[in-house]
Amino acid sequence: MNPEKIRKDFPVLEKGIIYLDSACMSLRPLPVINKIKEYYEQYPACGERSQHSLGKKVTEEVEKSRKEIAEFISAKEKEIIFTKNTTESVNLVAHSLGFRPGEEIIISGKEHNSNLLPWLKQKEERGAILQVIPFNQEFDLEEFQKKLNRKTRLVSVAHISNLDGTSIPINEVIKLAHENGSLVLLDGAQAVPHQKTDVKKIGADFLAFSGHKMLGPSSGVLYGREELLKQMKSFIVGGGTVKDSHYHFAEWDESPAKFEAGLQDYAGMMGLAEATRYLKKIGFNEIHEHEILLNKMVTERLSGKVNLVGPLAAEKREGIFSFNIKELDSHLIAGVLDKSKKIAVRSGTHCVHSWFNQHHLKGSVRASFYLYNTMEEAKIFCEEVEKIAQHF
Amino acid sequence: MVLCIVALPVFLVLSLFSVKYRRLTKEAWHCLTKTVTLRKCESGLDTRIKAEVTGSLMRWPKIAGFTYHYFTILSWLFLILLTASFILSAQGAHTYWQYGNCNGPDSTGFCVFDPLGENSKISTSQSCETVEKEPITALANTAGFTFGEPTAKLTIIEFGCYSCPYTSNAQPVIREVLERYKGRVKLEFRHFPISTHPLARESAEAAECSQDQGKFAEYHQLLFAEQGTIKSEEDFFNLAGKAGIDQSKLKECYLSKKYASLVEADFQEGLKVGVQGTPTFFINNQAIVGPKPFKTFKRVIEEELKKTE
Numbered sequence: 001m002n003p004e005k006i007r008k009d010f011p012v013l014e015k016g017i018i019y020l021d022s023a024c025m026s027l028r029p030l031p032v033i034n035k036i037k038e039y040y041e042q043y044p045a046c047g048e049r050s051q052h053s054l055g056k057k058v059t060e061e062v063e064k065s066r067k068e069i070a071e072f073i074s075a076k077e078k079e080i081i082f083t084k085n086t087t088e089s090v091n092l093v094a095h096s097l098g099f100r101p102g103e104e105i106i107i108s109g110k111e112h113n114s115n116l117l118p119w120l121k122q123k124e125e126r127g128a129i130l131q132v133i134p135f136n137q138e139f140d141l142e143e144f145q146k147k148l149n150r151k152t153r154l155v156s157v158a159h160i161s162n163l164d165g166t167s168i169p170i171n172e173v174i175k176l177a178h179e180n181g182s183l184v185l186l187d188g189a190q191a192v193p194h195q196k197t198d199v200k201k202i203g204a205d206f207l208a209f210s211g212h213k214m215l216g217p218s219s220g221v222l223y224g225r226e227e228l229l230k231q232m233k234s235f236i237v238g239g240g241t242v243k244d245s246h247y248h249f250a251e252w253d254e255s256p257a258k259f260e261a262g263l264q265d266y267a268g269m270m271g272l273a274e275a276t277r278y279l280k281k282i283g284f285n286e287i288h289e290h291e292i293l294l295n296k297m298v299t300e301r302l303s304g305k306v307n308l309v310g311p312l313a314a315e316k317r318e319g320i321f322s323f324n325i326k327e328l329d330s331h332l333i334a335g336v337l338d339k340s341k342k343i344a345v346r347s348g349t350h351c352v353h354s355w356f357n358q359h360h361l362k363g364s365v366r367a368s369f370y371l372y373n374t375m376e377e378a379k380i381f382c383e384e385v386e387k388i389a390q391h392f
Numbered sequence: 393m394v395l396c397i398v399a400l401p402v403f404l405v406l407s408l409f410s411v412k413y414r415r416l417t418k419e420a421w422h423c424l425t426k427t428v429t430l431r432k433c434e435s436g437l438d439t440r441i442k443a444e445v446t447g448s449l450m451r452w453p454k455i456a457g458f459t460y461h462y463f464t465i466l467s468w469l470f471l472i473l474l475t476a477s478f479i480l481s482a483q484g485a486h487t488y489w490q491y492g493n494c495n496g497p498d499s500t501g502f503c504v505f506d507p508l509g510e511n512s513k514i515s516t517s518q519s520c521e522t523v524e525k526e527p528i529t530a531l532a533n534t535a536g537f538t539f540g541e542p543t544a545k546l547t548i549i550e551f552g553c554y555s556c557p558y559t560s561n562a563q564p565v566i567r568e569v570l571e572r573y574k575g576r577v578k579l580e581f582r583h584f585p586i587s588t589h590p591l592a593r594e595s596a597e598a599a600e601c602s603q604d605q606g607k608f609a610e611y612h613q614l615l616f617a618e619q620g621t622i623k624s625e626e627d628f629f630n631l632a633g634k635a636g637i638d639q640s641k642l643k644e645c646y647l648s649k650k651y652a653s654l655v656e657a658d659f660q661e662g663l664k665v666g667v668q669g670t671p672t673f674f675i676n677n678q679a680i681v682g683p684k685p686f687k688t689f690k691r692v693i694e695e696e697l698k699k700t701e
Binding site for chain 2: 080120264329331332333334336338339340384387390391392
C-alpha cells in the first residue's frame with residue numbers, strides 16, 4: 001500500500017492538514033465524491049417509485065449499491081437496511097425487537113452513547129433490564145458468562161471501542177450468547193472500516209455501521225438476519241414501507257423496504273457502495289497493517305511521556321491512540337495541536353461519558369489513523385505532543 | 393473569569409466587523425455572568441482561547457509553555473492594559489469633543505481622531521516659535537477692513553489670501569463666529585497673498601479698490617465664492633458688476649496700483665508676526681492656523697472674552 005499515492009485521491013489533504021480523526025469521520029476519496037456528483041448531475045430523481053428513465057436509473061443504481069454493500073460484509077441484499085448512521089441502526093433494533101418487562105440486555109462498559117442510550121430508553125419505557133460488563137484493558141468474559149441467563153434477550157456490544165481501539169472477543173461472546181439463546185447486535189462502526197467483516201462467519205444477528213467512517217458519505221447500514229427482520233416491526237413508517245394502505249389499516253411491505261421510510265439518501269447509498277469498492281481495491285490486510293505500523297511507532301515514541309488510555313500494545317488498540325498529558329485539559333491539547341501544525345484530533349469523552357464517569361476522568365485526546373496517514377505525519381504528531389508534554 | 397472579561401470587549405468590537413464573533417461575544421457574556429455569580433462556565437471558551445494563543449506560540453515551545461503556565465497573570469495584565477487604554481480613549485474622545493484635540497487644549501500631540509492634527513494647530517505667542525516671531529501687538533491697529541460691530545471688545549485678525557482654497561474654506565466658520573458672537577467679537581482681515589497662488593496679490597489690491605466704493609465686504613465674499621472661476625484680471629472687473637461696484641472706477645483704481653503698497657505692508661506685517669500660511673487667525677496672543685471647526689474658535693474666544701469682559 002502506498003499512502004502517498006492514496007493521498008492524491010483526497011483533495012482536502014492538499015490543505016496541509018494532518019487528519020487524525022478518522023474514528024469520528026473519515027475523509028472521502030475522489031471516486032466517492034464523483035459518484036455522489038454523478039447522482040446529482042446525471043439522475044437526481046426518486047428511486048423505487050418513478051417510472052421515467054431517471055427514476056429507473058436511480059432504482060437500478062440503488063439495487064446495485066445494496067448488492068455491493070451486502071457482498072462487502074457477506075450478507076444477502078434483503079438483509080441490508082439503509083439508515084442515517086449507526087445510531088439509527090441501533091435504535092431501529094431497540095425499537096423493533098419489542099422488549100418486554102424483565103427482559104435483559106447486556107452491553108459492555110465501554111459503549112458509545114449510541115449503544116447505551118437506546119437500551120436505557122428500553123429500560124425506562126418498557127422495563128427492560130440493562131446489564132453492563134466491565135471493560136477496561138480487557139473485556140471481562142467471565143463476568144459476561146455469569147450475567148448471561150434465560151432472560152437475556154440481546155447482547156449489544158461494540159466490536160472495537162471508539163474510545164481506545166480495544167476489541168471484544170466477538171467469537172466467544174457470540175458463541176456464548178447464542179448458546180444461551182440470546183441475540184447479538186454488533187456495533188461495527190469502528191471495525192467495518194478497518195478490517196474484513198464477514199457476518200456469516202462471525203455469526204452476528206445484527207451489525208450496525210456507518211458509511212462516513214469508511215470513506216463514504218454520511219450514511220448508515222443495519223445488517224439483520226433475514227428471518228429476524230421478517231419478524232420485526234417497522235421503526236419509522238411512511239412512503240415505501242407499505243404494499244397498500246387504507247384509512248384504518250395498512251399492508252406492510254417486506255424487509256428491507258418496511259424499514260426504509262420515505263425518500264432515501266440515494267446519493268449516500270451509491271457513495272457508500274463506491275467507498276466499499278475503493279476499500280476492497282486497496283485491501284483490508286494492507287490497511288490494517290498500515291494502521292498498526294503507525295500506531296506502534298507513535299506508541300513507542302510517546303510511551304512514558306503521555307498517559308495512555310487502553311493497553312500498551314498497539315496491536316490491541318487497532319488504529320487508535322488515546323491519551324492524556326499530565327492534568328492538561330484534552331480540549332486544550334487538541335486546540336494547541338490544531339493551531340500549531342494543523343493536526344486534527346478528537347478530544348473529550350468521545351460520546352463514551354459513562355466510561356469516563358466511572359473512571360473519574362474528564363476525557364482524553366484521541367488520534368485515529370487510517371489509510372491516508374503517513375509515517376511523516378505520525379512523526380510530526382509525536383513531536384508536537386512531546387513539546388506539550390515537556391513545556392506545558 | 394478574567395479571560396471572559398478580556399474576551400468580551402475584544403469580541404464585541406470584532407463582532408461589529410464580522411458576524412462570526414457575535415457567537416463568541418455571546419459566549420463570553422454568558423461565561424462572565426456565570427462566573428461572577430459563582431457558577432461554572434461550561435462553554436470551554438477559556439480553554440479554546442488558551443489553546444489558540446499557546447498553539448500560535450508553539451514555534452517557540454518554551455514561550456508557549458510559559459504563556460500556558462502564567463496565562464492567568466498575563467490575562468490580568470492584559471485586562472489592566474485594556475482598561476487603562478479604554479479609559480484613556482474615552483478621555484481622549486471627550487477632550488476631542490471639547491477642544492478638537494485628544495490631548496488637551498494646548499497640545500499639538502498626535503490625535504487618532506484628527507491624525508493630521510488639523511484641529512490642533514493653536515499656539516500661544518510665547519510657546520510657538522514656529523508661528524510667532526514678534527508679539528501680535530506689533531501689528532498696526534487699524535490697517536485692515538473690519539467685519540462685525542466696531543465696538544466689539546475682542547478682535548480676530550485674519551491673514552488670508554483670496555486665491556487660497558483654505559482661506560476660502562474657513563469663511564463659513566468665520567461668518568458663524570461673527571454671527572454667534574455679534575457685538576462681542578469682530579474680525580479684521582489682513583492680506584497675505586501667497587506668491588505661488590496665481591493672481592493672489594492682484595485680487596488683494598482689487599479688494600482694497602472695492603472699498604473706495606464702500607463695497608469691500610460684498611466684494612470680499614464674492615472673491616471667495618467665485619475663487620475657482622477667476623482666471624484673469626478681467627474677471628475682477630466682471631465680478632465688480634455682480635457686487636454693485638462701478639467697474640470702470642475699480643479698474644482705474646486697480647491699474648493705478650493704488651493699494652499695492654498697503655497689500656505689501658500687510659504681507660510684511662504677517663511675516664513679522666510669523667505667518668507661514670493662510671489662513672492664520674490671531675485672537676490676542678493665540679494663533680489658529682488653517683480652517684478649523686467652530687468649537688476651536690469658540691474655545692479660544694471664550695477664554696479671551698473672560699479676560700476682557
